[in-house]
Amino acid sequence: MFDNTSVVSVDKNQNIQPKKHQSLYQKKKHTFDIVLRIIIYTATAVTLITLVGIIGYILWNGIPHITWSFLSSPYSETRDSMKGILPMIINTLYIVVITLLISAPIGISSAIYLTQYAKQGKLVRVIRFTTEVLSGIPSILFGLFGYTVFCILFRLQTSILAGCLTMALCVLPTIIRTTEESLLAVPGSYKEGAMALGAGKFRVIIGIVLPCAMPGVLTAVILAMGRIVGESAALLFTSGLSYNMPNGFFSQIMSSGRTLTLHLYQTAREAASPNALNVAFATASVLLILIFVLNRLASLLSKILKKG
């Protein structure tokens, strides 16, 4: 009401017809708004359609070919009857487990040091900066580094172990950052309470801080798992492309083996027959399902963290 009268009075002084102007202005604004709204809806629709398109396309073509024998038999390039992915599943499992065994203790401990011990000085800033730099380096450069250092310099050849060492470098920043965030989220009063009861710093960390931040630490590990499962460029030269059936833990990690992602890459490139393409589709579906499960697990854990 107030607005209206003031507008009218101003207009009267300047001898401008208010009604016409106002309606025109409003009309213009309205169409502009609608256009922008439509653009926003379209953009969202494009994103969602792409998502549904990609996932639907791959699952639609892939899931019918996921059979028990596909999951549990070895692979052969020449024989059509042997197109299973068991070796790739085992290789992926080895790489995930060994990489996490190397990088999870290092990552979690450095996150603990950064948040609980370090004075916020130069060293902390250097470590923060380096983890940031590490997380920005493209995986092909990790692959290049891993190939020349682990495979050639350490004479590991293209082997699963070399792949694990390379991947450990790749996922370190993810683990450090996520763990750090969850450790910082633990209320200071908890720590102070424990310290007031006479517990030492290490006691406080092991007994109070880590248990409180556990869902966050697990999220970090699961995110790292997702990254390892999805990684391909860093493993192309380091863990190699062989698809032999593993016959022993040590001999397998010292020899080359392809993961699920590299199997998808290789079968997709070589696919000459529709049958070979089906193998690629089924592998892609397995990968998508794996990633989906890991994703759900991570967000479930972060929900628990928020509640706690």
Next chain:
Amino acid sequence: MGILMNNLSTQQRLKKINWIKRIVAMIFGVGSVAMFFLPYVQFIFQDTRYVTTGLDLLIASGFRVETEAVSALVGIPVLIRISVITGAVFALSGVALVFFQRPVLAGVSFMISSFTPLLVLISTSGIQTDVIALNISNVKVGYMVPFVYVLISGLVCAVLSLSTQGTEKLAKAVFLTFSCVSIAAVLTITVYIFSAGIPAMAQIGVFRFLFGAEWNASSGQFGILALILASICGTVGAIIIGVPIGILTAVFLTEIAKPRVAKMIHPAIELLAGIPSVVYGFFGMLVIVPAIRSVFPGQTIGDSLLAAIIILAIMVIPTIVNVTENALRAVPNSYREASLGLGATPVRTIFKVTIPAARSSILSGVILGVGRAIGETMAVIMVAGNVANMPTLLGTTRFLTTGIAMEMSYASGLHRQALFAIGLVLFIFIMIVNISFTLISRKGAKVNVR
């Protein structure tokens, strides 16, 4: 008096526990030394089995491998000899140091001895390499009990002897050591990439390398201008397509959609971010490439810069949506209320108030997207055609990343060094992106605080 007595008795108990720890550590340490003389590693060439003790590994000149075709002496790598002897020596010195009550030094020396089996593990593959060079393909390495024992007992002894010093110090030392590993890693990578890339650049000539139009490994022409331009064009194209879509999707999720709807869509976007790049490449290969081929019949084979741009745009969207969403949510509600109170429509408020307020955070999201697009390899390799042409929208192209990935497996000599130099160029690109990201996100934080 009673309290004092109590204190005395706990102190005595602590002393006793420390004595026990020391004795256990010494027993384990002596065990490590003894293992030096027991079978350590076994090698199986063809059908013959060589069981070697630590002493053998140190003294023997090598393995005599004899088949019908070859008869040769396979040398033992120096690293193995060194690590075997250091393992034993440091275990022994650890025992001595525990005996003379120097727990910290003892801990360090036990730690070093426990790492030596890992060095042996790494360097035994050197033997495998040599054997494979003799055309004997099946060589197996078996690790025996002492191998595992030295590793575990070293760690146990280190922890035991350090813990006599109090858990607090032990814990702090361990945490600090681990956090230094990440610095060491990034420093090594940086130094390595520079030291591996610079020689080739110097040999080819920086100008000829960066601005040479011709890449032909077989005729020794290493100019990467086409690769650089392709990477830049691909990234810029992906950003031009992906950024508006990403930002508008984030706007929809934070400003327009009901919370219930946003909660349903958000995990989907997260999933989009988690899909492996090979899967994107696979999708592009089977859907986007044929689509381009049929839209422009006769002009292109489908594998093209355009296909790479579209795939990269799809891959960049989730990054931008996530960052923009967070940025928009961080804008104080009072801004929106003030704008609405002045009579602006909701849409006007979004574009004139909310987005400008979150500008710098959104920009840092865009830069993250740029980093992701420049560094992407596998998706691009599957759709871009990989011929080192000057980039045209419908022609085949090769990016910096794919340039490395395509030829790494068979390159040698100057060719391989040139690939490292490409890696260096890529690294510099990423560093520029990274540093501008840090600068901008710092600025963004300042704005938010104000």
